[in-house]
Amino acid sequence: MIRRFVASLLAVAVVRPDHLNDSEIAGFLDRDLSADERSSVESHLESCASCRSAILEVSRMADSYQTASDSSQPFPGSPRRRRGVQLRFVVAAAAGLAIVWLGNVRNNPQTTPTRSVNTIAADSRPVVEIVNPPENAFANRSGLTFVWRSAATSVYRFTLLDETGQTVMDREVSDTVLVLPQDTRLAPGHLYFWRVDAIGDGIAASSGARKLRFAW
Amino acid sequence: MASAIPPTVESLLAAADEAARDTAWTEFLKRYSGLILHVARSTRGDHDSVMDRYLFVLEALRKNECRRVRAYSNSGRGAFSTWLVAVTRRLCIDEHRRRFGRTSAKGPTVEQVDRRALDALSGDESAPLDSLESALARPDSELQITERNAALRAALLRLDVSDRLLLRLRYEDSLKVNEIARLLGEQSQFKVYRRLDQILATLRHELELVGIRDSDA
Numbered sequence: 001m002i003r004r005f006v007a008s009l010l011a012v013a014v015v016r017p018d019h020l021n022d023s024e025i026a027g028f029l030d031r032d033l034s035a036d037e038r039s040s041v042e043s044h045l046e047s048c049a050s051c052r053s054a055i056l057e058v059s060r061m062a063d064s065y066q067t068a069s070d071s072s073q074p075f076p077g078s079p080r081r082r083r084g085v086q087l088r089f090v091v092a093a094a095a096g097l098a099i100v101w102l103g104n105v106r107n108n109p110q111t112t113p114t115r116s117v118n119t120i121a122a123d124s125r126p127v128v129e130i131v132n133p134p135e136n137a138f139a140n141r142s143g144l145t146f147v148w149r150s151a152a153t154s155v156y157r158f159t160l161l162d163e164t165g166q167t168v169m170d171r172e173v174s175d176t177v178l179v180l181p182q183d184t185r186l187a188p189g190h191l192y193f194w195r196v197d198a199i200g201d202g203i204a205a206s207s208g209a210r211k212l213r214f215a216w
Numbered sequence: 217m218a219s220a221i222p223p224t225v226e227s228l229l230a231a232a233d234e235a236a237r238d239t240a241w242t243e244f245l246k247r248y249s250g251l252i253l254h255v256a257r258s259t260r261g262d263h264d265s266v267m268d269r270y271l272f273v274l275e276a277l278r279k280n281e282c283r284r285v286r287a288y289s290n291s292g293r294g295a296f297s298t299w300l301v302a303v304t305r306r307l308c309i310d311e312h313r314r315r316f317g318r319t320s321a322k323g324p325t326v327e328q329v330d331r332r333a334l335d336a337l338s339g340d341e342s343a344p345l346d347s348l349e350s351a352l353a354r355p356d357s358e359l360q361i362t363e364r365n366a367a368l369r370a371a372l373l374r375l376d377v378s379d380r381l382l383l384r385l386r387y388e389d390s391l392k393v394n395e396i397a398r399l400l401g402e403q404s405q406f407k408v409y410r411r412l413d414q415i416l417a418t419l420r421h422e423l424e425l426v427g428i429r430d431s432d433a
Binding site for chain 2 (some may be wrong): 021022024025026027028029030031032033037040042043045046049052053055056057058059060061062063064065068161163164165
């Protein structure tokens with residue numbers, strides 16, 4: 001009987017030739033469809049495993065993005081999602097990732113930078129001037145000290161990222177000096193990126209992404 | 217018309233010339249590149265593949281004076297960020313297929329689906345599998361099978377489409393109840409449990425009306 005149940009359930013399916021579009025998926029997930037539209041979408045989902053899979057993936061991606069960035073970036077405008085955010089990190093997160101990516105593109109001859117790539121790097125903010133270590137340094141991790149010039153703010157956010165854009169270390173300091181903690185997990189010889197953002201009302205100034213490799 | 221277009225997106229679409237568009241695009245990227253990168257990373261592949269997809273998505277969004285984004289502003293539904301996740305996911309799939317061709321999607325096996333449905337309709341999700349499988353192994357006459365098939369099909373067709381969707385999500389897609397609750401906008405997973413109970417009770421009742429009981433299975 002149970003096998004018949006499953007078989008019957010599947011046999012009810014009448015798959016329409018087209019699939020849900022992105023707008024219908026977003027509207028369904030955010031409860032932004034009229035009753036008729038929602039009924040139509042539900043009817044399609046009931047009979048289309050592909051669209052159920054799509055809607056599930058979108059939901060999971062949106063939720064995991066929000067979870068991953070809950071403290072640094074909002075999931076804007078979504079009526080069903082929480083919005084506990086610290087706006088000042090929004091720009092830092094996005095620009096940091098974009099510049100990391102830009103660095104990767106430059107290192108990878110198989111990818112072709114385009115105009116859109118160049119616009120990512122455009123950043124009109126004042127610059128936090130770096131004293132140490134120099135760009136592209138091959139540094140000894142032991143006691144490595146990052147030094148930058150004052151940008152007339154009381155808080156600086158230091159971020160160290162690995163070559164995939166994952167944050168390795170993230171600190172807020174009031175000084176213009178930061179000694180690399182001994183317990184920072186690093187892979188010798190791998191490329192890292194680091195940046196310093198001066199935090200005022202949002203990000204007042206930034207060093208931009210800088211490259212670094214560690215000797216062991 | 218989309219319900220609420222973020223100012224960043226409005227600026228991008230309102231840009232009068234290429235210079236203004238470049239500026240607006242930079243702001244757009246500052247706001248959304250993290251999200252796009254997150255979705256690109258959620259799909260398969262190594263670091264280079266992820267970055268290729270990311271680049272592909274950016275180019276597709278920028279193409280033809282941001283035609284896709286403009287389409288959202290004209291008739292898009294849901295929050296822009298949700299829509300952007302959906303678009304990015306689709307573009308990532310397109311890029312992957314462009315490079316590697318189509319691959320078959322893997323879903324739950326027939327055995328998995330049967331087992332979940334079996335557990336559910338037995339009325340006891342913790343019931344020993346052995347006893348359920350032995351119940352399945354009981355021989356049915358052809359007539360019984362035909363009658364049950366017809367009765368079940370009729371009962372299923374009488375359900376609301378939303379109830380059938382719920383059964384699909386739970387017993388075919390094997391989703392957890394809390395995830396179903398999120399997808400369907402139910403306030404709590406307990407409401408989903410109650411709905412499932414009601415639907416299964418309805419099915420059992422309909423079968424009993426035509427003389428078919430669980431114990432006959």
